[in-house]
Amino acid sequence: MPQLDHLLEANRGYAETFDRSSLSMPPKKQLAIVACMDARLTVEEFLGLRTGDAHIIRNAGGVVTEDEIRSLIISTELLGTREILVINHTDCGMLTFRDADLQKKLSAKYGSDAGRVRFHAFDDLSINVKEQVKKIRESPFISRDIPVHGFIFDVKNGRLQKVV
Amino acid sequence: MPQLDHLLEANRGYAETFDRSSLSMPPKKQLAIVACMDARLTVEEFLGLRTGDAHIIRNAGGVVTEDEIRSLIISTELLGTREILVINHTDCGMLTFRDADLQKKLSAKYGSDAGRVRFHAFDDLSINVKEQVKKIRESPFISRDIPVHGFIFDVKNGRLQKVV
Numbered sequence: 001m002p003q004l005d006h007l008l009e010a011n012r013g014y015a016e017t018f019d020r021s022s023l024s025m026p027p028k029k030q031l032a033i034v035a036c037m038d039a040r041l042t043v044e045e046f047l048g049l050r051t052g053d054a055h056i057i058r059n060a061g062g063v064v065t066e067d068e069i070r071s072l073i074i075s076t077e078l079l080g081t082r083e084i085l086v087i088n089h090t091d092c093g094m095l096t097f098r099d100a101d102l103q104k105k106l107s108a109k110y111g112s113d114a115g116r117v118r119f120h121a122f123d124d125l126s127i128n129v130k131e132q133v134k135k136i137r138e139s140p141f142i143s144r145d146i147p148v149h150g151f152i153f154d155v156k157n158g159r160l161q162k163v164v
Numbered sequence: 165m166p167q168l169d170h171l172l173e174a175n176r177g178y179a180e181t182f183d184r185s186s187l188s189m190p191p192k193k194q195l196a197i198v199a200c201m202d203a204r205l206t207v208e209e210f211l212g213l214r215t216g217d218a219h220i221i222r223n224a225g226g227v228v229t230e231d232e233i234r235s236l237i238i239s240t241e242l243l244g245t246r247e248i249l250v251i252n253h254t255d256c257g258m259l260t261f262r263d264a265d266l267q268k269k270l271s272a273k274y275g276s277d278a279g280r281v282r283f284h285a286f287d288d289l290s291i292n293v294k295e296q297v298k299k300i301r302e303s304p305f306i307s308r309d310i311p312v313h314g315f316i317f318d319v320k321n322g323r324l325q326k327v328v
Contacts, residue, residue, distance in 0.1 A: 002194070002246065002247060003193050003194070003195050003247055004247070004249075004311075004313060006212070007195075007211045007212065007213075007249070008324065009212075010210075010211055010212020010213075011210055011211060011212065011322075011323065011324045012323075013212065014209065014210045014211075014212065014322050015210075015321055015322040015323040018321055018322030018323075020204060020319070020322065021319070021320045021321065021322075023203070023204045023319070025202070025203075025204075025255060025257055026203075027203035028203065029167050030166070030167070031167050031171075032201075037196075037219040037220055037221045037235055037239070038189070038219070039187070039189075039190075039191035039192065039215070039216050039217055039218055039219055039220075040184060040187050040189075040215060040216055041215075042208055042215040044206055044208075045178065045215070046174075046175055046178045046179075047171045047174055047175060047178075048170070048171065048173075048174020048175070048177065048178065049171075049174075050206075051203070051204060051205075051206040051209070052203050052204055053203055054203055055201040055202070055203055055224075056201055056203075056222050057201045057222055057223055057224075058220050058221055058222045059221055059223070059231055059232070059234070059235045060219075060221075060234060060235035060238040060239065065230075065231045065234075066229075066230075066231070067223055067229045067230070067231035067232070068223070068231070069281075070223070070224060070229075070281065070282070070283055070284070071201055071223045071224035073266075073270065073281070073283075074224040074257060074258075074266075074283060075201070075224065077266070077269070077270065078257060078260075078261065078266070079257055082166065083166060083167055083168070085168075085171070091189060093189055093238060093242060093243055094238075096242075097242065102237075102238075102241070102242070105241070106237070106241065106305045110304050110305055112304040112305070114304075114305055117234065117237070117305070118234070119234055119237075119238060120234070140274050140276040140278075141270045141274055141276070141278055141281070147168075149168060155184070155185070155187070156185045157179055157182055157185065158175075158178050158179040158182030158184065158185075159175065159176075159179040159182075160172065160175045
């Protein structure tokens with residue numbers, strides 16, 4: 001457990017000064033964010049969000065699959081969010097490989113066929129952002145009157161650039 | 165766009181004092197976290213993590229579906245993470261409904277059959293955490309020597325409690 005003890009110690013410190021016990025379940029700013037899992041994106045920080053403000057959904061690439069649609073339906077239908085942001089970023093790991101290569105590597109390494117595992121690697125950031133926004137807009141279960149914005153975060157200067 | 169202008173203004177402030185440009189792609193602490201999207205969980209903060217330290221994967225409930233396995237494979241195989249934490253939390257929205265009820269509500273509201281959309285609602289936090297950890301451990305493409313821990317975060321006091 002190389003990190004666990006440090007994390008738990010940090011959590012004890014956090015709990016000692018914890019002052020968010022009055023927050024309720026629905027996000028205060030009625031916002032849902034879909035972003036990449038990348039360690040260089042501290043999403044709340046670069047958007048000026050505080051604990052309690054927004055749903056934060058993250059995965060490899062900041063892509064929208066069935067599971068992100070599931071989270072967004074729960075967010076908008078049950079917890080009152082009214083605006084969605086999709087955030088991809090420069091220097092993303094998803095730009096560095098192709099699905100077929102990783103499938104081959106995994107199949108060889110683990111002796112189990114990874115040929116059907118889709119990784120959603122991509123080679124153009126702007127196009128990818130637009131495609132993810134489109135998938136949200138096309139869901140039959142996300143209200144048409146909820147705006148969906150798409151952005152690229154630049155890991156070299158911390159700036160968001162609007163794509164769509 | 166009720167929030168967008170405020171978010172972009174906050175981002176301009178963030179970019180002005182941005183000092184993370186030297187961080188590289190692989191997470192410094194070789195950690196991947198799977199947690200709920202809930203607005204009351206600022207994951208980096210309650211674990212004492214800094215920008216650059218860990219992959220953060222989040223969704224409604226902190227559940228593990230095909231998409232979280234996808235992210236975890238990319239994290240561990242391509243970006244060197246060596247330890248995984250799954251974090252659910254008290255007062256989770258996923259404890260407040262049943263899949264069948266939300267499916268019915270959506271089908272009626274949007275005039276499209278939502279009967280096949282799985283939401284992964286659950287009614288026992290500890291059991292749910294154990295099941296998510298188990299799904300990661302059973303993936304044929306996540307190395308057996310990577311420890312997977314399961315926790316519950318208490319939104320009333322900020323404390324993490326180990327489940328498994």
